[in-house]
Amino acid sequence: MKISKIAEVLxxxxxxxxxxxxxxxxxxxxxxxxxxxxxxxxxxAVLITGLCNPQVIRTAEMMDIVCVVYVRGKVPDAMSIELAKSKNIVLMTSKYRMYQACGILYGEGLRGGESRI
Known part of the structure; x- marks a missing residue:
């Protein structure tokens, strides 16, 4: 799924x-x-989270995550945004709760990664 579609549906x-x-x-x-x-x-992958700190961006970089969606209308601080820019990671914020955001993306055909469990 294109990141633009994620932004649209969320x-x-x-x-x-x-x-x-x-x-x-x-x-x-x-x-x-x-x-x-x-x-x-x-x-x-796209990471959907409510956690707003620079560690999210550092984790995204390590895992080759290309987009982070902050839920519940949360907005990361300026340091996190600047770090994401330097790492070329798309950041967006959605008013949806995490469960709703996941359901919407699943309904649009985006699946989760395979679990090791």
Whole structure:
């Protein structure tokens, strides 16, 4: 799914890296614990989270996550946005709750990565 489609269906405001909206994501992950992201996320994914700190961007970089969606209308601080710009990671914010955002993306055909469980 293209990142532009994610922004559209989640009614999200793009915070940075708009030039990458035509990039494709292969899967989605929703987590507030970055240790879960490190354990289970696949490359070229979108991360859905309510956690707003620079560690989210650092984790996204390590896992080749191309887009982070902040839910519940949360907006990361300026430091996180600047870090995402430097790493070329699209950031957006949506008013939906995490469960709703996941359901919408699933309904549009975007699946999660495979679990190791």
């Amino acid at each position: 009614r999200a405001d793009v915070l940075c890296c708009e030039e990458n909206l035509e990039a494709e994501v292969a899967s989605a992950c929703a987590a507030d614990m970055m240790s879960d992201v490190l354990a289970f996320v696949k490359d070229h």
